[in-house]
Amino acid sequence: MTALVVAEHNNQELKPVTLNTVTAALGLDQDVHILIAGNACSAVAEEAAKVSGAAKVLLVESGAYENFLAENIATLVSNISGDYDFILAPTTTNGKNVMPRVAALQDVSQISDISAIESSDTFQRPIYAGNCIATVKSSDSKKIITVRNTAFDAADATGGSAEIITLEEINDAGISKFVKEEIAESDRPELTAADVIISGGRGMQNGDNFSILEGIADKLGAAIGASRAAVDSGFVPNDYQVGQTGKIVAPDLYIAVGISGAIQHLAGMKDSKVIVAINKDEDAPIFQVADYGLVADLFEAMPELESKI
């Protein structure tokens, strides 16, 4: 019995979400391998080899894998899946893109976005935007799983000494081509990795007003997020979005500013350790999940908070 974790990385460094997936894998099997598929990414493999609990690291480098094209990576994972009882990836856009393709190639019903492991074949996962939790039991001999990273602790990034094995399994379907990537440049932490997040909603009124959040974010070392309403209104880009259709986060401190607290937003942040809500509408549903609520006009409260924090 062995578990394979399909690592998330950018050819330069291992993404922290991989560590949460390793923890989930260790919950299923003590023999955990990590796959690093990319191009010129041996440094990532060396990083993965140090992850506590990793028994082996499989490294495969090719231009065909550089941009994680689903067609190529899925074929790779499927071709090496014979040795594995469990194949896991984080529920990131990459994981979501690739894993169902692997599952269908293996004739397996994927278990998406698990939030708890009950046994080697039974898992909990949120459905209906997190309004319900389904406990499902898989009858497939192989389990193909994506992992909700906020539901599992990160494995220790150091302390391991896994063997690195280089694979020569190259697949290039040649039916898709990477053109470009525009990754938002920011000095702030990534939403899914931040200890503190400050998010704005429709109450921000426009995109320019998001600058009100920046000063506080700088002081707290926070990432800036947004509700779907703010994204739909065009205030900020979609990669700011926290919620069922955006990013699922669970920081130590989540500050919701001018966010009413629609179900779909709550689904993305209600596992945060401490939630603060600032909203002038005292009936806003966000107050029902907030540890600390402040009924106030954000345009007055936020500058005051920034000056005093």
Next chain:
Amino acid sequence: MKILVPIKRVVDYNVKVRPKSDETGVDLNNVKMAMNPFCEIAVEEAVRLKEAGKAEEIIAVTIGASSSQEQLRTALALGADRAILVETEVEAEPLGISKLLKSIVDKESPDLIILGKQAIDGDNNQTGQMLGALTGFSQATFASEVNLEGDSLSVTREIDGGLQTLDINLPAIVTTDLRLNEPRYASLPNIMKAKSKPLDIIPAVDLGVDISPRLETIKVTLPAEREAGVIVETVDELIDKLKNEAKVIS
């Protein structure tokens, strides 16, 4: 250019669902049903491609019970030319649905398949990618922009941290993200016209595909409730609580 748009009938997104009292599933009694929002975006994108003269025919397809005809009629009212219901009472999983869709793809030979990135009931986010594996077609998931010029398809995708652009070969599968477009409402004349558009019903068993579920739902429960906290009166009090009670800032 022929476009296939698989859609799904789901609980309306405004409904807050609850588990059944015996926890065997979600209580769907007397709940308003609608087309999955991401599927509406898929239909809209197909209609826009047709309106731009880049596609000739749009076929909407769904897998489900007879009641799903309602959502197919909606797709027809929005601009699909014809519809197919693959009828089954089995609540098929994405893998089974993808296999049935593969049969339809084999019959219809579409150049492009556009579907929602996920249905808001099961939140699986699998069907498009699985259909990609079964057909061997290229895929571009979570699309926020689709440019079709002749045989060349360029898709901008919403990825963690930003956007990615791919050029993919036809036939291709595109799954829609929220910002791809804003779906129109069906006009009354178009709703009337949709009633006479062709809607074929194919029993799923006729397609000879094994769609038996692999996942058994043991139970469906409410998530752990978060207790409401306290309302603070001032910014000073808030800062005090965060520093001294929650100890999340210093």
